[in-house]
Amino acid sequence: MTNSIAEIGDASVIMAVGTNTTSGHPIIGQQVRAAKRKGSKLIVVNPKEIDLARTADHFLRLKPGTDVTLLMGMARVILDEGLYDKSFIEQRCEGFDAFVGSLAAFDLDSVEKVTGVPKDAIAAAARCYASGQPASILYCMGVTQHVQGTDNVLAVSNLAMLTGNIGKPSSGVNPLRGQNNVQGACDMGCLPNVYPGYQPVALEEVRAKFESAWGAKLTDSPGLTHTEIFDSMFSGSIKALYLVGENPYISEANSSHATEAMEKVEFMVVQDIFLTESARYADVVLPAASFAEKDGTFTNTERRVQRVRRAIEPVGDSRADWQIVCEIARRMNAKGFDFSSPEEIMREIASVTPSYGGITFKRLEYGGLQWPCPTEDHPGTPILHTERFPTDTGKGKFKPLAYRKSAEEPDEQYPLILTTDRSLYHFHGTMTRRVYGLNILEKEEMLRINPEDAVQFGLKDKGKVRVTSRHGTVETKVLITDKCPRGMVSMTFHFAETPTNIMTCSELDPVAKTPTTKVCTVRVESV
Amino acid sequence: MKEKINLTINGRSVTAEKGMNVLEASLRNNIYIPHLCFHAELQPAGACRLCMVELDGQRTTIACKTPVEEGMVVRTESPEISETRKVALELLVADHDTDCLNCVQNTKCALQRVADHVGMNLKRLQRLKFREEKLPVDDSNPFFTFNPNRCVLCGICVRTCSEVQGAEAIDFTNRGSEAIVAGFGAKPRIESNCESCGECVVRCPVGALTEKDYERPTHQVRTVCSFCGCGCGLFLGVRDNRIVSAKGDINSRASQGRLCVKGRFGFRFVNHPERLTSPLIKKDGEFVEASWDEALDLIVEKFSRFKGDQFAAISSAKCTNEDNYLTQKFTRAVMGTNNIDHCARL
């Protein structure tokens, strides 16, 4: 997030794109509702009638996968009506002319046709977003899990720059990160193309720095992404997999492919707190300590590094993940793994990661610190880009965009669009499924479908249904609800007995390589 | 700094901040005024009328709804005020389930505190009994119980649900002595809009809303929630090397003391019987328990054979920064490949 969670409540306009905030990020959802009660305007962009839509001033119920078009249409209105922030664009941004050029294709009539949202509604929302300052955009998986994911993110930034809503309190573009420490896992370089702090592996001087810090020769060949790793296991070029705390069986797009890949790989180690469905394919399973049993830090969605503290002894013979990794490395005679505490590890992290340079456990005792925090006397950064953008010129770059289709469009054989989403009561599933009460609140998978579609396909409420995509098939129960628009059905992916992601499509966003779990086409039959 | 206001309470000169009400000003200066329906994070409702005080030697007023003013003279006790409070209290206690020793709020209950201060006329109390039978308990929610026989109708839960959580799941139904808090449309909570956040449970001043299976921890440890990216601050309650409770950390800048259903009630996975407690090695298709030495030696032997781009690691967005840092360092520096990713893309 460019801004902080606590600022959201003071925004005068909030636009929530593709996020069911009250379920996915409940505490941020509270902030949105609080702002609304104080009189802020709320724009909800979502194919589904999510809870926030009930109180929204503008509810743009677009066709799944058409976000770019809608956001560009809004930008066009703001431009045509002169509602943009001229001085911000002149002083802080570049590439404006090319961007304006690309808006030519997004006249409201075409935008209405593509998105299914009436043009007056688009124009009204655009005016609302542009005329209330500060305005904050929140977005989530709904935006990034598309073939067009990267474009969606750019379209959101374009809109914010156009109205000068960056670098100020309660404004900004605020991606809501799903898991507790996705932000941290990225910051720490658990990505194939960057070392900790997003320092590119391809840069010679960066590599040299890490070679000397780690005392090891490092490769310059780029690594594979999550989905590519599973493809390579499938094809046999990857022979050993070390899977730490993840369950691709339920979380991976096109998970039957992932499952086969796990069967094929020669040697697989799974390190987790439970014997997950994926762990069953492992050759060795290592018991890991849970968050309550170890010290360390998590970095939340607002870039705040916070202390995690050990509350109890590790359960059984389990060990903290960092200890296990050190132990394996030492047994392989590697140097640089003699840590005796997470605090020591953080010292090394700070020494090689400029944005974490000023972070120490001692400072974190008094509350979290938001990166960039380059030095020990730096107070941290609640708001990004207040003076410059992290680009070569320091300017924010407008990006011209075009409309691209989703990988899968509905057709006769697969007439419905399936999207996956999250329940308030579960998180992926490995942990929450083992909490008795959370299972009572939501105990099984349901296919959510519009009443008219249900009639057309002969489905009964609470009846059984078989859902089939090009990639796989599952059986589940039906829940008829007009919260789903016609032509679209939705399911969660928390339940191992109904592995929704068997059906989803692993077509990748060409830049971010994010699988498009949000859009995949299916047919449904009553059973 | 907020503007200071000088006033006199029970003959003592005290200061308060502009914007406070008389109840807050008094409590801040360690002068107790009985109260039940006031909560610092919520709009005052003026429902219980226990906080009645005398202003400037003339009129009586409700302290929680009266903003402080410069030079105000407040009296918190008088025979007339005492009598009013006694009556108000007796009406509340008459049908109350006063089995205090069996109530988790015992010794921390706001009603006990009020009763202790105000006192009661037992004879009158007997005559006031309205109900012969107890009201049914709503235990439809898996995490907490609502016992209307212990409810003082302060409305804190109702205001919490609308002002803090924004769910508007519960409200008063019926009027007068029949009044009761229930899910919208007098439904059990499980059928209402309730999001099970438990914010109402932590704010209930008495034992009407209580956590199920509650065990009081012996000590608490400050940490961060492990479910979503909000990173709410929480205190884990520990008892006998088990996690038995979770409480919001009011000093957390991310969450200001609030938690959702997962953060507050989801901790039970930690001590779940299915936790992995020993390394496992697959032999002839079956997992068998192994020692750490055995498991690690096997891993080291295999990993040593698959160095370079035949190896890949997938790290976890559930693990700490320190865990993740070492996993990628290991992959790059020891295994010699950049094949490292995590599940953020999903």
Ligand code: SF4
């Ligand atoms: S349940 Fe508790 S908070 Fe709610 S009205 Fe009754 S006593 Fe007050």
Ligand code: SF4
């Ligand atoms: S648990 Fe939360 S949502 Fe449910 S009634 Fe209480 S405050 Fe409202």
Ligand code: SF4
């Ligand atoms: S308490 Fe809820 S909102 Fe807060 S971090 Fe945990 S899961 Fe997220």
Ligand code: FES
């Ligand atoms: S506390 Fe003031 S009326 Fe209840």
